[in-house]
Amino acid sequence: RRGLGFDAPDIKNPDSSPTAPEAHPSTIGHLGFTGTCMWIDPSRNLIFIFLANRINPSRDNSAWTDLDIRPTLFSAILSSLRH
Numbered sequence: 001r002r003g004l005g006f007d008a009p010d011i012k013n014p015d016s017s018p019t020a021p022e023a024h025p026s027t028i029g030h031l032g033f034t035g036t037c038m039w040i041d042p043s044r045n046l047i048f049i050f051l052a053n054r055i056n057p058s059r060d061n062s063a064w065t066d067l068d069i070r071p072t073l074f075s076a077i078l079s080s081l082r083h
Helices: 063-067 069-081
Strands: 028-031 037-041 046-050
Touching: 037 069, 046 069, 063 069
Parallel strands: none
Antiparallel strands: 028 037, 037 046
16 A cells, blocks of 8 residues: 555555545555645646644544545545546
8 A cells, every 4th residue: 555655545445545535546645644635646647735733622633534534635626627
């Protein structure tokens, strides 16, 4: 699940993939502890950067994980490009 030292889609187990289900297998990126993420999809000439602060009000904030915010946002971006 690594590519060029970065995270990559988990092709063998898509349900535990760190990125959107629609992500191309060549996509690479990084998920930061504070909520920031970056995905580079060379097949679509796309760079997606999301800056956030998930540790506000505390580092125990589980909403990001519970709501799957970062993959959901990336999925929305990828879906919008298909239309």
